[in-house]
Amino acid sequence: MIRTLTSRFLGYAILIFFALVFLYPFVIQIANAFKTEANAAANPLSPIPDPFTSASIERIFEGTGFPTWLGNSVLVTVVVTIGRVAFGSMAGYALSRLQFRGRRALFAGLLALMAVPPVVLLIPKFLVLNQLGMYNSYSGLIVPLLADATGVFVMKQFFDSVPVSVEEAARIDGAGVFRTFRSVVLPMAKPALITLTILSFTGSWNEFPHTLVSVQDPSLFTLPRGLADLVSGSLGAGTQYPLKLGAALLATIPVAIIFVIFQRYFVRDAAAGSDKG
Amino acid sequence: MPRGIRGNERPAGWLFVAPALIILGLFMLLPILMALWVSLTRWNGQGSPFTGDVPFAGLQNYTRLFTDEGLARQDFMTSIRNNAYYVLLVVPIQTVLALALALVVNNRLLKGKGFFRTAFYFPSVTSSVAISVVFLFMFANGGAINAILSVFGINGPQWFSDPRGLIHLAFGDQAPALLADHSLLGLSWWDWLAGPSVAMCAIITLVIWTTSGTFMVMFLAALQNVPVQLEEAGLIDGASAWQRLRHIILPQLRPTTFLVVTLGLIGTWQVFDQIYVMSQGNPAKTTLTPAFLSYRTAFRDFDYGSGAAISFVLFLIIVVLTLVQRRLTRERD
């Protein structure tokens, strides 16, 4: 009895300690975004801004490119998410269900592409965008992200796990491949589609290295790129931590909202990762 | 499969994969081939790299990284050293932390499992750039971390301006002659043994903090698959908690542990965003990593050939790790 109690107490103590470790940085971020610079420097730990000021937030909207970055981020995220879900589910379906020669080779190629680490693609992507005349344009920012190997893989694994019978019935009724896909397969694949949507949304919203090599015009920056430049542009700009933290906070909010709403899908994604291999 | 029902699916199949195929082909496969070419040239960023005017360098961009004495090799080896220390610290710590958190969260006696799981997992879905900004603030010299340390009477270091390695700090600043006089691949033994710099430690902390949650969820999923009977059998035998963990739970978790370690190994060799935002390789190159070095060499020094060559060496490191992972996971199945 005593042992259970102590172990329970100990368990909670550990959990609460780590919850603080994992969440307090966000508290610091929120609090300091509303502090004056002097106060932020003097009391970085305090969760209460004293005095409270939204001057930094106002400056973010008026004195930086933030509104532009936000607009670009929304555009990129929406288009990329739609593209990834559409192309990922189509390709995943074909690789799982449709019989055509070359399928195995394609799947092997897909597995190979999944092993390509994004950071080694920095220079290569820049070269190809240049060669295609897409560098420093919205198309360069968006098109390369429209499909990702992992998305195709996730969808293929999903279709592999679903019995064929329902579709077969539709096919016997004389529906073609496209109609079956649209009216039978997609509705059935809803959970996987939600997972893919979330993956694509967070992935493209947070995407940084690609924006670094695909655009250099500030009017094409997305939030992560704008934020990174805000931080590294040292001369003249000074530290201005409340402003930077505020901008980082605003960039985090959309993902946080999606996370809270679709939590269980996130957790499942991570768990699903353990099947990848 | 009866042909009658399924009809001819070849055109449809190719049509379905076409969009993804074209995009992945154009923006992953083609670029890799182009970069492979560029890594064999001395293209300086003027005009197209695919004309006869670009001087061909053969394997020189690669040999400069390994055999030719000079700044290129020194920088590259420094970046390899930094990243190796980074991997050496991040992978074990995040794995152990993730496992420990999963074990506690999974404890059947505790309530609020969902909340804690969410709390630990949240950092890993946020933008790496945004989080780097927060940590930059926390690790400022007058920042939150040093404020906490001062509560315990510790005078916190100047995180992002202290280039001294931890091992050097522990053993003093003066290099013993034996270590200073011998060198390997352009760095003295003493330099190789510097340990991660104070600045690198701040980045290591950030990365462990963001990724532990993801791996914890993986461990949680695996823990839920540990048969209850096994654990109960352990209880009946009167095994202590530690014995149960050691002899019953851990063996069951082996595949997941293995996966977490290899995913960690692969991921840690790719660190880039945090370096770009927080330190740009400074102070004194102690946070320079191969990924960042390749970027800098190409886009700041206009030496695209060398930059691409560094990418490919990094690529090779990661591919080897991935192949090892895939082979071992296959064996386990």
Add this chain to the structure above:
Amino acid sequence: MTRLRHAALAAALAGSLVAAGCGSGFDDNGSTTTQQSAGPADLKIMIASSGDAETKAVQDAAAQWASSSGSKATVTPAQDIVQQLGQALAGSTPPDVFYVDAARFADYASVGALEPYAQGMEGVDSFLPNLRQSFTFEDKLYCVPKDTSTLALQINTDLWKKAGLTDADIPTSWEQLRATAQKIKAKNITPLAIGDTRDRIGAFLVQAGGYWVSPDGKQATGDTAQNVEALTYVQGLLKEGLAKYPKALDAGWAGEAFGKGKVAMTIEGNWIKGALTADFPNIKYTVKELPAGPKGKGTLSFTQCWGIAAKSKFKQQAVAFVQAMTSAEQQLSFSKAFGVMPSRQDAQATYQQQNPDDAAFVAGAQYAQGPVNAPKMDSVLADLDSGLQGLQTGDPKAVLQRFDKNAKTALGG
């Protein structure tokens, strides 16, 4: 059926090959065929701004030029001009006009990215000769200097008084600098903030009679007794806590630490005036010449030029724009806005008259040392900077030897 598959595969492949082969991104013909068009232009101008003050001043001047010439001129401040310009040049989408730092000039000129428009430009002789020299590559003058600045010593007068110091304590030699700094430190004030780069610490080398490279810029001269003496002196200041690097003071650059009142002195150039006025208007300070070293006075000078891209479509208009930006009148108005010194001889007198407080900067220009100006030196100099970042605990001689070794390879000597 197989044919269909082959066709599809071929189409996909062909698509990517055609796209690769006929890409319009690279200008394969180099700079020879760029279209010259007269009349109204759409000029893109990229600047490496020292702050909001400079950005605004250049934007205003550009707008004025645009409205009087009927062209469009868009000024973009770059956060990291080297990287942004590098990508833009490789992407064949460079801005028409951009700042080129003297230290990077040779890199751009040697790869043919710059148009050597200044060769025949009208009135080019009015620019200061030593600055023109900074933008000459293989005997060709490529671009005209936009302004110049030198390093000097800034003193926070409030902290000075607080430390019980008077004008008599203003250091004019290394010994005095150390002695004064010790007095300030005794009052628990950080004496000096100094940037951790060759562009600040290099001044001490000049004062000791040395420099990183030989006067003709063709040889590395790092490991000399003078340079070791200079670095050892700076190291001493750092070790005793008499000087600190900006990062150690939680500042992005020394001027910020100074502006926040964290240090009594700093060593920065003319640009600090504009930055202080904009960000820290309440700070009271005075500017003095840098203390002299064993070999007398010494400082560093900096300059940037208005570069025109070899690939610009609007070279004529770009030259007209540069001429407008570098007129004596315009230079003086830039000086007023963000504190740099004119690069024209005919504007110097008026400048001195208008800015009596800048005597120290102007005086420095007489004996200032220009930046290292040779191609392929950037990574070597960056490596030197990383050595200087670790100077406090490092070995000055080792830092210099390492620089020599690397520089020799880069300079090909």
